[in-house]
Amino acid sequence: MSRASDRAYEMIRDMILSGDLPSGAKIGEEALAEHCGVSRTPIREALSRLEAEFLIRRSDTQRSFVADWSLEDVExxxxxxxxxxxxxxxxxxxxxxxxxxxxxKTHHAAIGEAIDAEMPDTQQFVEHNDLFHGVILEASASAQLTTMLARIIERPIVHRTARNYSFDDLKRSHRQHGELIAAFEQHDPAWAEAVMISHIRRAFHAYANAHIDQRIPDVSQAAE
Amino acid sequence: MSRASDRAYEMIRDMILSGDLPSGAKIGEEALAEHCGVSRTPIREALSRLEAEFLIRRSDTQRSFVADWSLEDVExxxxxxxxxxxxxxxxxxxxxxxxxxxxxKTHHAAIGEAIDAEMPDTQQFVEHNDLFHGVILEASASAQLTTMLARIIERPIVHRTARNYSFDDLKRSHRQHGELIAAFEQHDPAWAEAVMISHIRRAFHAYANAHIDQRIPDVSQAAE
DNA sequence: TGACAGCCTAATGTATACAATGCCGATCGG
DNA sequence: CCGATCGGCATTGTATACATTAGGCTGTCA
Incomplete structure (x- = not known):
């Protein structure tokens, strides 16, 4: 990730995820270029990627805006x-x-440690959770599935999900991972599929409950 | 969208689909730029899109190659x-x-006319088949599903498909469309889903049978 | 006063020059 | 003769200047 376009991509993505760039904000290539300290060329490349991941949206005349997410979009x-x-x-x-x-199983154990501690280690949870799901993708042996999912997982919602987990949510997530492992050990596709559906479904409701009567992505109360 | 990069995109895509650029061929930006009569900038943009659609593959050092599709990839x-x-x-x-x-229903009828003729009108079949599936996507009211599918389905692929369809294939496709309409009229999600799975599945086997003991020549042979 | 038109500004699209980096071959040593 | 390393060459990455186009602002006319 040493290329300028990669750095620009990460910087812009982080600005969106952190709320520095609020939903609906107009994005100018020139301004971003100056902010990131690179020229417009890598900025344009970064914007393409972000658009593919639905983090930004483009008007009919190619003006870029930070995507605003309704609850329906999230679902x-x-x-x-x-x-x-x-x-x-x-x-x-x-x-x-x-x-x-x-x-x-290693990642599963690491997640177990992270939530067994007095104070759950969210950092470690998220890290090994990513790796856990990553191994599943790898085992699925489908480059196309992997690519498509990669574009979804970068989304703000997915990113923020773990933060909204209660302690019970974390434990339930861990138990479901355990059941996934059991399904994998039995090489039982239907079982694995069903557990995963349940797993993701739970994540959605955890998110929805945490935002039950809020407008979704307004992390940024302080507009510039 | 921009004109030059769109033209470049279509030209390169057509070269791949037509086989002018064979599977695995190395793609140089400079060479393409000269061939398309534009500079490297729009070429690079076109290559990004083609990569997102899996028509192009990039090496670890960003060299571009025409994707080679194994039967597994097609499946x-x-x-x-x-x-x-x-x-x-x-x-x-x-x-x-x-x-x-x-x-x-209008498109369904148009498809019916196209295949009832003495000589099936593939042009009309493909056109209204696209529109038929387009209405379903529209009715699904999911921008994300729509976008993702757009990246998977390349229109020329669908177009090429009709030629590989036997007369019976065309009629079966039409009958399945009729069943989809029935499911829609009943507002029966499970039914509609099942018919669609069958519809796509059958298309795959039509493809597989047509290429049963051939090395997959290129993507343009993929059937719907 | 409101609406439309034309210009002006600002943003995006494209071309080109330059920088960095990987690839390949040639040459030298074992 | 084989292998490794170094250097030139080809290719991609980035910057910048220029072209084009959208959108706003203002002035004028109804």
Whole structure:
């Protein structure tokens, strides 16, 4: 990630995720270029990627804006993610290797440690949660599924989900991971798929409950 | 969108689909720029889009090659498409309006005419087949599903498809469309979803049978 | 006073020059 | 003769200047 366009991509993405760039804000290439300390060329490349990931949207005349997410959009995202990730789990159950299973158990254990502590270690939870799901994607052996999911997971909602988890949510998530492992050990596609659907569904409701009567992405009360 | 990069995109895509650029061929930006009569800037943009649509693959050092599609890759594509399009059908069944239903019936009738003729009118078949599926996507009311599917389905691929369809294939496709309409009229999500899965699945096997003991020549042979 | 038109500004699209980086071959040493 | 390393060459990454186009502002006319 040493290329300028990659750095620009991460900077802009972080600005959106952190709320520095509020929903609906207009994005000028020139301004971003100056802010990121690069020229417009890598900025344009970064914007393309962000558009593909639905973090920004473009007007009919190619002006860029930070995407604003309605609750319906959020539910759509979770629906799509559940669809793709459950299919990945199904494929993974058929193909997962012994070493992949071993790795997934390692991450499972790490997550267990993270939430067994007095104060749950969210950092460690998120990190190994990503790795856990990453192994499933790898085992699914579908480059296309992997690519499509990668574009969804970068989304703000997915990113913020873990923060909204209660302690019970974290434990339930961990238990579902355990059940996924059992399904993988049995090489049972239907089981793995069902658990994954449930897993993602739960994540959605955790999110929805946390934002029950709020307008969704207004993290940024302080507009510049 | 911009004119030069769009033209470049279409030109390169057509070269790939027509086989002028064979699978695995190396793609140089400079060479393409000269061939398309534009500079490298729009070429790079076109290559990004083509990569997102899996028509181009990039090496670890960003060299571009025409993607080579194994039979497994093709099946993956059909699997993904079936997954997304059946979900679109399910959503559409719940939401489709009377006027959308009317439009879909119009296209259904047009397809019927196209294949009832002495010589099937593939042009008309493909056109209204696109519109038929387009209405379903519209009725699904999911921008994200729509966008993702747009990246999977390349129109020229669909167009090429009709040529590989036997007369019976065309008639079966038409009958399945009729069943989809029935499911929509009943607003029966499960029914619509099931028919769509079957619809896409059958298309895959039509493809597989047509290429049963051939090395996959290129993407343009993919069937719907 | 309101609406339309034309210019002006600002933003995006494209071209080109330059920088950095990977690839390949040639040459030298074992 | 084989392998490794170094250097030139080809290709991609970035910057910048220029072209084009959208959108706003203002002035004028009804």
């Amino acid at each position: 759509e995202t979770f629906e799509l993610r559940g669809l793709l990730e459950s299919r990945a789990a199904r494929r993974a159950a058929k193909r997962i290797s012994w070493s992949q299973l071993a790795r997934i | 993956e594509t059909f699997e993904l498409r079936g997954l997304l399009e059946s979900r679109a059908a399910r959503r559409a069944a719940k939401r489709i309006s009377w006027s959308q239903l009317a439009r879909i």
